[in-house]
Amino acid sequence: MRVFIKFAKGLALLTGRLAESINLKDKRPVNLDITTIKFPLAAITSLLHRLSGIFIFLGVALLLYFLDLSLQSESGFALVLELLDSVFVKLLTWAVVAGLLYHLIAGCKHLLMDMGVGETKEGAHTGAVTVVVLALIAFMVAGVWIG
Amino acid sequence: MSNVTNLGxxxxxxxxxxxxxxxxLAAYTFFILGSFLIHPDMDYVQWKTIFENNLMRIFSLVTLAALCAHAWIGMWTVSTDYITALQFGKRATAVRLLFQAGCILLISVYLIWGIQILWGF
Structure with missing residues (x-):
């Protein structure tokens, strides 16, 4: 009987510890309060890289639509140019192209960092500033070209 | 969880x-932008000639495949980062799988539509 009680106690203790260790994973503090998280420029450019990725994933539909129309026939090609006369289509196309260019520029920085370029704290900041500057230039060039 | 739905x-x-x-994808983007630079007043014949070339069809198809893989890995990463129990509670797995199914559907549409465009003119 005594052996059985000992065994049961041991089992209970073990189960408790097991449950505790499983629950421990969920009890780790998680801070997702955006107002208390600092967002340095590198974090913002990284977040924009993700957002632009999601945006151009949908924007590809517009580009494929234009490619489809423009290759079908002479009149299809003319229709794309005609569609691009409207301010709304111009803005939408500019947004997709800008998203694409941002994603491309930030992606190039990503590949450079994969190769070990600019991995320090200062390097990351310089990289982020470079991305922002190049992206703004690209946005303007794309705007002039589409507009 | 993480090793069931990711691509590789x-x-x-x-x-x-x-x-x-x-x-x-970067190479293709630069190629297309470059062709617009070379032909500032691109007309239908010039545009069609670029895409009629078989090498260009292969380049475009490879890029389309790269786009599909790239988009899936990206959307998978985003969905496993942001659609978790932390944000969605017990329904997280269902919401995430639904989101991923939607992504696969759109990627499939892009792939099939893209092939139709490249060989259908």
Whole structure:
């Protein structure tokens, strides 16, 4: 009987510890309060890289639509140019192209960092500033070209 | 959870595919932008001639495949980062799988539509 009680106690203790260790994973503090998280420029450019990725994933539909129309026939090609006369289509196309260019520029920085370029704290900041500057230039060039 | 729905069944494999496809997508983007620079007043015949070339069809198809892989890895990463129990509670797995199914559907549409465009004119 005594052996059985000992065994049961041991089992209970073990189960408790097991449950505790499983629950421990969920009890780790998680801070997702955006107002208390600092967002340095590198974090913002990284977040924009993700957002632009999601945006151009949908924007590809517009580009494929234009490619489809423009290759079908002479009149299809003319229709794309005609569609691009409207301010709304111009803005939408500019947004997709800008998203694409941002994603491309930030992606190039990503590949450079994969190769070990600019991995320090200062390097990351310089990289982020470079991305922002190049992206703004690209946005303007794309705007002039589409507009 | 993480190793069931990702493309290469391993993070390292996905990492490599993501970079490799990125280079192809960048090359294609520069090529298209370059063709607009070379032909500032592009007309239908010039545009059609570029895409009629068989090498261009292959380049476009490879890029389309790269786009599909790149988009899937990206959307998978985003969905496993932001659609978790932390934000969605017990329904997280269902919401995430639904979101991923939607992504696969759109990627399939892009792939099939893209092939139709490249060989259908």
């Amino acid at each position: 069944r391993s993070g390292l494999s996905d990492w490599v595919i993501q970079r490799f496809s990125a280079v192809i």
